[in-house]
Amino acid sequence: MGIRGPVVPATLICALAFTSCTAEAYPEPTESRTGDDEHFAAFGPCDDLPAGYVCATIEVPLDRNDASAGTIPLRILGISHTDTSVPEGLPWFALPGGPGAPGIWNQALADVPRLIRANHDVVVIDPRGTGKSAAIDCPGLQSGALTFEQLFQATDACGQQLGATSDLYGGAQRAMDVEAVRDFMGYDRVILHGTSRADVDVQAYASRFPDRLAAAIFAGGSVVDDIDMFFGTDVAAGVIGVVDTACRADAACAASTDDPAGVVSTVVRQLAESPVVQDETVVIDEASIARLIREAGAAVEVVAASLAFLAGDTAPLADLVSENHALTIPPAGEVETFSAGANAAGWCSDQVFPFDVAAPPGERRDQLDQAVAKLDDNVFAPWSKNGWRAFWLFDQCVGWPAPSRHDPVVVETASFTGIPALLLVGDQDPAIASTAALEARFPEGTTVVVPGIGHPSVTRGSCIAEFEAEFIETLQVPATPPCDTG
Numbered sequence: 448m449g450i451r452g453p454v455v456p457a458t459l460i461c462a463l464a465f466t467s468c469t470a471e472a473y474p475e476p477t478e479s480r481t482g483d484d485e486h487f488a489a490f491g492p493c494d495d496l497p498a499g500y501v502c503a504t505i506e507v508p509l510d511r512n513d514a515s516a517g518t519i520p521l522r523i524l525g526i527s528h529t530d531t532s533v534p535e536g537l538p539w540f541a542l543p544g545g546p547g548a549p550g551i552w553n554q555a556l557a558d559v560p561r562l563i564r565a566n567h568d569v570v571v572i573d574p575r576g577t578g579k580s581a582a583i584d585c586p587g588l589q590s591g592a593l594t595f596e597q598l599f600q601a602t603d604a605c606g607q608q609l610g611a612t613s614d615l616y617g618g619a620q621r622a623m624d625v626e627a628v629r630d631f632m633g634y635d636r637v638i639l640h641g642t643s644r645a646d647v648d649v650q651a652y653a654s655r656f657p658d659r660l661a662a663a664i665f666a667g668g669s670v671v672d673d674i675d676m677f678f679g680t681d682v683a684a685g686v687i688g689v690v691d692t693a694c695r696a697d698a699a700c701a702a703s704t705d706d707p708a709g710v711v712s713t714v715v716r717q718l719a720e721s722p723v724v725q726d727e728t729v730v731i732d733e734a735s736i737a738r739l740i741r742e743a744g745a746a747v748e749v750v751a752a753s754l755a756f757l758a759g760d761t762a763p764l765a766d767l768v769s770e771n772h773a774l775t776i777p778p779a780g781e782v783e784t785f786s787a788g789a790n791a792a793g794w795c796s797d798q799v800f801p802f803d804v805a806a807p808p809g810e811r812r813d814q815l816d817q818a819v820a821k822l823d824d825n826v827f828a829p830w831s832k833n834g835w836r837a838f839w840l841f842d843q844c845v846g847w848p849a850p851s852r853h854d855p856v857v858v859e860t861a862s863f864t865g866i867p868a869l870l871l872v873g874d875q876d877p878a879i880a881s882t883a884a885l886e887a888r889f890p891e892g893t894t895v896v897v898p899g900i901g902h903p904s905v906t907r908g909s910c911i912a913e914f915e916a917e918f919i920e921t922l923q924v925p926a927t928p929p930c931d932t933g
Contacts, residue, residue: 484527484528484568485633486525486527486538486568486632486633486634487501487503487525487527487568487632489503489631490502490503490523490525491503493524496524496551499526500524500525500526501524501525501526501527502522502523502524502525503522503523503525503631504520504521504522504523504579505520505521505523505627505628505631506518506519506520506521507519507521507575507623507624507627509612509615510612510615511620511623512852516612516615519575519576519580519581520579520580520581521572521573521575521580521624521627521628522549522550522572522573522578522579522580523570523571523572523573523628523631523632524550524551524570524571524572524573525568525569525570525571525632526560526564526568526569527564527568528564528565528566528567528568529564529565530565530566533566534566535566535567535568536563536566536567536919536920537567537636537637537638537661537662537919538567538568538569538570538632538634538637538638539559539560539563539567539568539569539570539637539638539640539919540570540571540572540625540628540629540637540638540639540640541553541555541556541559541569541570541571541640541642542572542574542621542625542639542640542641542642542645542648542649543571543574543577543642543645544641544642544643544644544645544903545577545643545644545645545785545786545789545790545793546574546577546616546621546644546645546647546789546790546792546793546794546797547576547577547785547786547787547788547789547790547793548577548578548785549573549574549577549578549579549580549582549783549784549785550571550572550573550574550577550578551571551573551578552784552785553571553642555640555642555666556569556571557912558909558911558912559640559912559915559916559919562912562913562916563916563919563920566920567919568634570628570632570637572624572625572628574621574624574648574789575615575616575620575621575624575789576616576786576788576789576792576793577783577785577786577789578783578786579783582782582783582786582788582789583605583609583616583782583786583788583789583792584782584786584788585601585604585605585608585609585787585788585791587600587601587604587605588601588602588604588605588787588788588790588791589780589782589786589787589788595837595840595842598840598843599842599843599845599846602791602795602843602844602846602847603808603846603847605787605788605791605792606791606792606795606846606847606848607848608788609788609792609848610848611851613792613795613847613848613850614796614848614850614851614852614853615792616789616792616793616796617647617792617793617796617797617854617856618647618648618650618651618671618793618796618797618856619651619655619854619855619856620854621647621648621651621793622648622651622652622655622656623655625637625639625648625652626652626655626656626659629659635659636658636659636660636661637659637660637661638660638661638662638663638664638919639652639653639660639662639663639664640664640666640915641663641664641665641666641668642666642667642903643666643667643668643902643903644793646665646667646668646669646671646885647671647793647797647856649663649665649668650670650671650856650857650888651671651856651857653861653863653866653889654856654857654858654861654863655858655861657861657862657863657865657866660866661867661922662866662867662868662869662918662919662922663866663867663868663869663889663892664868664869664870664871664915664918664919665868665869665870665871665882665885666871666872666903667871667872667873667876667878667882667902667903668870668872668878668881668882668885669681669878669881669882669884669885670881670884670885670887670888671797671798671856671857672799672855672856672857673799673884674799674801675884676798676799676881677798677799677800677801677841678801678822678826678827678835678839678841679827679835679839680826680827681878681880681881681884682741682839682877682878682880682881683737683826683827683828683830683835684828684880685876685877685878685879685880685881686737686740686741686877687708687711687712687740687828687829688708688877688879688880689740689741689746689875689876689877689901690707690708690711690740690746690749690750691707691708692746692874692875693746693747693875694707694708694746694747694750695707696875696898696899697747700747700750700751703750703751703754704750704754707750710750710753710754710757711736711740711749711750711753711829712828712829713753713757713829714736714753714756714757714764715733715736715829715830715834716829716831718731718732718733718736718834719733719830719831719833719834723761723764723765725765730761730765730768730769731761731764731765731768732834732837733830733831733833733834733835733837733838734834734835734837734838735768736749737830737834737835737838738771738838739767739768739771740877741877742771743771744875744901745767745771746875748767749764749767751763752764752766752767791843791844791847794843794844795843795844795847796850797856798844800815800844801814801815801818801819802814802815802818802845804847804849804850804853805849806849808845808846811845811846812842812845815841815842815845819832819836819841863888863889863890864890864891865891866889866891866892867891867892867922867923868886868889868891868892868893869892869893869895869915869918869924870882870885870886870889870892870893870894870895871895871897871911871914871915871929872894872895872896872897873896873897873898873899873900873901873902873903874896874897874898874899874900875899875900875901876900876901876902876903877902878902879896882894893924895914895924895928895929897911897928897929897930898930899930900930910929910930911929911930913929914928914929914930915929
């Protein structure tokens, strides 16, 4: 099926291993009827949430290939449907991004449940290693790093801390946990909503349990089991595409230049040759521009500052970078709010690497360097290969422990035929090209581009939730685009 919405240039996936996806607030159910709902028979009040939510904890195998490894608890959050006068609809499972975010902070929870809970149960899981599902606490990562080298060292230390369990927190295991919850609650089929990096979990589930998946919803996603995911190839073009889209939608920015992407591209190329240095410290470089656009959502401001930069005034761009410096390597805060350890464990398990994971770290780095050297010089244009590497962090998992077993996200025999899929993406989301590639994986999928929206395409307005709610009811993509103003 085709892309609906405005045509925009190519691909925050929340793919960087230190980036979280959190909602500002969770909905407050006004009533609950879980007492007479068989699916929630084992649930009780949540000690940390408003009345109306119910919670349960089940034990699942930590290592499904080794019973002696014991179990790990999974916290399940539920909201029961309220209208018993009509047949119960399909349950909606909302999977959080990160990886590392617990279920309650899923951005999808802001609006959708209040629209669907009359007929549909809402189920949210704290994925293994997050929230109240035995959150992984790796102190070096959890406290944040000041440099990339510190980040890499903290990631290595986290892997060593996890030891033999370091390969048990990937998308394949998370998908099998979702299946365990489905079975525990007695549902025949489910609808899965994956926010941002939860695209991994949805694809892992779809490839293993297609008969249990009634439909899939992606809020900014990409194809997994793909080397382009590791390099962020599509995202580079998406980041500069966001500059063009965002500027043309802003009257003042559009009036300032007829080629916003060209302006920023010129600055990026100049910085590749000569970063701005003050007091022997790099103040502005290529990677900082990518972060401002992708993570700070400051594309319009970057255009204005870039115009000043080209006119000889570096101060506006330097100030913009300084004001958003915390985005470089943000501390994760409380581990139950976001587990940086689970983030690393997922990120270092859910990829195809351009190096042999069984090789020692030194050999891995050599193989990575060789793979980068073979890439076309313009693959990340306008960013240089080194500039993009400083942003996308190819090196983070080089020192992660070699897996003792590997469960690929998508099984080799997988078929995604027959699964209705709604792929929501904002026209200012760098993941837009990646989402288009993901649509090709789901023959019954439709990409819907929402104007004026960044990443991820949820909680940015009730109109998106209304669009998704209609899809949940009918399993058909609505004819009217979301947030259509006429």
